[in-house]
Amino acid sequence: MYYGNDAQKQKYIPKLATGEWKAAYCLTEPSSGSDANSGKTKAVLSADGKHYTLNGQKMWITNGGFANLFTVFAKIEGDENLTGFIVEANSEGISLNAEEKKMGIKGSSTRQVFFNNVKVPTENLLGERNQGFKIALNILNIGRIKLAAGVMGGSKAVINHAIKYANEREQFGRPISKYGAIRHKIAEGVIRTFAVESATYRAAADIEGAINGYMADGMDKQKATLKGIEQFAPECAMLKVVGSETLDFCVDEAVQIYGGMGYSAESPVERAYRDSRINRIFEGTNEINRLLTVDMILKKAMKGELDLMTPAMAVANELMSIPDFDDASGKLFDAEKKYIRNFKKARLMVAGTAVQKLMMELSKQQEILMNIADIINEIYVAESLLLRVEKMVEKRGEAACQEYIAIVKTYIFDAADRINKSGKDALMAFVTEDELRMMMMGLKRFTKVEPYNTKEARQTIALKVINKGEWCLSDAVNLG
Ligand SMILES: Cc1cc2nc3c(=O)[nH]c(=O)nc-3n(C[C@H](O)[C@H](O)[C@H](O)COP(=O)(O)OP(=O)(O)OC[C@H]3O[C@@H](n4cnc5c(N)ncnc54)[C@H](O)[C@@H]3O)c2cc1C
Known part of the structure; x- marks a missing residue:
C-alpha cells in the first residue's frame, strides 16, 4: 500500500483487501528486538540477477500460522541497513515453529518463521535497497x-x-x-x-x-x-x-x-x-517509544523545523521576574488554558536546561529522558482533551456538558502534580544548589493549580455511566 510499486500493488493488494490472503510483518529476530536494524537475516543476489536468496530467522510473527504473504526485512550482503522484501508464504524453504504459548491474545497466531535458501524474485524487493x-x-x-x-x-x-x-x-x-x-x-x-x-x-x-x-x-x-x-x-x-x-x-x-x-x-x-x-x-x-518521542522532537528542533530556543529563553527570563498574579477571568476553561500554557513552560524549562547542560550526554541519561517524555505526554493529552471539550461546550452549552467539564478539570488538576513530580526528578538529576532552588520554584509556579474538588467531580463522572449502565460519552464525530 505505502511502499509497493504499481505491479506489486496490482498483484497483491486485491487479495489482501478481500481477506482471501492474510499478511504478516517480519522484523523481529531472536537477537534483534528493540534494536531492530541489527537483524541477521541475509539476502544475496543471484549471479543472473533474477532473485535474492534469503536466509534467517524471524520471531514473534503475528499471523505467522496462516499468513500467505510476509513482508520480510533483511540485509542485502554486507549492507548496513535493512531492505524490505515481499515473500510468498508457499515459497520453498519457509518453515514455521509451533505456536508460541502466550500470556494473552491467544486468538492471535504468533510463530517463528525460518527462511532457508528461500528464492525471492528481484521484482519483490520493496521500496529501495537499504531503505527497509x-x-x-x-x-x-x-x-x-x-x-x-x-x-x-x-x-x-x-x-x-x-x-x-x-x-x-x-x-x-x-x-x-x-x-x-x-x-x-x-x-x-x-x-x-x-x-x-x-x-x-x-x-x-x-x-x-x-x-x-x-x-x-x-x-x-x-x-x-x-x-x-x-x-x-x-x-x-x-x-x-x-x-x-x-x-x-x-x-x-x-x-x-x-x-x-x-x-x-x-x-x-x-x-x-x-x-x-x-x-x-x-x-x-x-x-523505546518514550525515548523516541524526545529524540524526534529534539531532532526537529535541530533541523530548524521547531523553534525551542526562543520560547525556552522567554521562560528563562520569566523565571527571573516576579510571578504573574493575573488570575483567570472566571470564564470557563480560562484557568485550564493558563495551566496548560504554564505546563508548557515547565516542559521547556526542564527539557531546555537538560539539552543545555547535558548536550550529547543527554541521549545516555535515560531516566531524565523518561521524565521529559512523561511531561510531553501529559501536556499533549491534557491539551487535546481541553480542545475537544471546549468544542463540545460551544455546540451544546455548558449545562449539557457537566461531566465533560469535570473530566477536563480533574485530568488537568492531576496532570499538574504528575508534571511537577517528573520535572523535579529530572531537574534534581542534573542541576544543583542555587540554580536548582530557582528552578524548583519555577516548576512550582508553572504547575500551580487552584483547589478543585476532584472527589465531587469523579462522583459526577461515575454517576453518568453507572446510571446509564454503560459507557455513554460522546464520540468526536458527533459533537452536536
Ligand atoms: C505477541 C507478540 C506479537 C508480536 N508481533 C510481531 C510481529 O508481527 N512482527 C514483528 O516483527 N515483531 C513482533 N513482535 C515483537 C515485538 O515487537 C518485540 O517483542 C518488541 O519490539 C521488543 O523486543 P524484544 O522482545 O526483543 O525485547 P528487548 O528489545 O530485548 O527489550 C527488553 C526490555 O529492554 C528494554 N530495552 C531494550 N532496549 C533498550 C534501550 N536502548 N534503552 C532502554 N530500554 C531498552 C525494552 O524496553 C524492554 O523493556 C511481537 C511480540 C509479541 C510478544
Whole structure:
C-alpha cells in the first residue's frame, strides 16, 4: 500500500483487501528486538540477477500460522541497513515453529518463521535497497496510532464490564457501584480513556490535514500519506504509550471491581487483563517509544523545523521576574488554558536546561529522558482533551456538558502534580544548589493549580455511566 510499486500493488493488494490472503510483518529476530536494524537475516543476489536468496530467522510473527504473504526485512550482503522484501508464504524453504504459548491474545497466531535458501524474485524487493528500516519504522508509526485507537475500544469494553458488574454485585446490602471507592475507579478509567481518545482523534485529524495539504500542493497520494504520517511520528509514539498504559489501568481496576471473580478465568476481565499487557511491549516497547518521542522532537528542533530556543529563553527570563498574579477571568476553561500554557513552560524549562547542560550526554541519561517524555505526554493529552471539550461546550452549552467539564478539570488538576513530580526528578538529576532552588520554584509556579474538588467531580463522572449502565460519552464525530 505505502511502499509497493504499481505491479506489486496490482498483484497483491486485491487479495489482501478481500481477506482471501492474510499478511504478516517480519522484523523481529531472536537477537534483534528493540534494536531492530541489527537483524541477521541475509539476502544475496543471484549471479543472473533474477532473485535474492534469503536466509534467517524471524520471531514473534503475528499471523505467522496462516499468513500467505510476509513482508520480510533483511540485509542485502554486507549492507548496513535493512531492505524490505515481499515473500510468498508457499515459497520453498519457509518453515514455521509451533505456536508460541502466550500470556494473552491467544486468538492471535504468533510463530517463528525460518527462511532457508528461500528464492525471492528481484521484482519483490520493496521500496529501495537499504531503505527497509525507514519502511519498518514508518509502518510502526501507523501501527502506533492504530494501537491507540484500538486500546481505547478495549478500555471502553472493560469499563462496560466493570460498570455492569458493579451495578449487579451487592455487598453489605447495596450494589457496589454505590461505594465511593468503586466510583473513583470507574471515574478514573472514564477520565483517562476519554482524554487519550481526544488525543488520538486530534493526531488523526492532524495527520489527515497534513496529507490533504501535501496532496493539494501536487504530491501523489502515496508520498503525501507517508510524509503526513512521518510528520506526526512523535504524536504516534506518545499515543502508543499513553493508550497502552490507560488500557492497563482500566483492566487492572476492572479485575479489582470484580473482586475474586476478577481472578477467575470465567470472567471477561481476567482475559482482558492478560490480553492488555502486550500493548506495552509490541509496536516498540513503551521505553523505546518514550525515548523516541524526545529524540524526534529534539531532532526537529535541530533541523530548524521547531523553534525551542526562543520560547525556552522567554521562560528563562520569566523565571527571573516576579510571578504573574493575573488570575483567570472566571470564564470557563480560562484557568485550564493558563495551566496548560504554564505546563508548557515547565516542559521547556526542564527539557531546555537538560539539552543545555547535558548536550550529547543527554541521549545516555535515560531516566531524565523518561521524565521529559512523561511531561510531553501529559501536556499533549491534557491539551487535546481541553480542545475537544471546549468544542463540545460551544455546540451544546455548558449545562449539557457537566461531566465533560469535570473530566477536563480533574485530568488537568492531576496532570499538574504528575508534571511537577517528573520535572523535579529530572531537574534534581542534573542541576544543583542555587540554580536548582530557582528552578524548583519555577516548576512550582508553572504547575500551580487552584483547589478543585476532584472527589465531587469523579462522583459526577461515575454517576453518568453507572446510571446509564454503560459507557455513554460522546464520540468526536458527533459533537452536536
Ligand atoms: C505477541 C507478540 C506479537 C508480536 N508481533 C510481531 C510481529 O508481527 N512482527 C514483528 O516483527 N515483531 C513482533 N513482535 C515483537 C515485538 O515487537 C518485540 O517483542 C518488541 O519490539 C521488543 O523486543 P524484544 O522482545 O526483543 O525485547 P528487548 O528489545 O530485548 O527489550 C527488553 C526490555 O529492554 C528494554 N530495552 C531494550 N532496549 C533498550 C534501550 N536502548 N534503552 C532502554 N530500554 C531498552 C525494552 O524496553 C524492554 O523493556 C511481537 C511480540 C509479541 C510478544
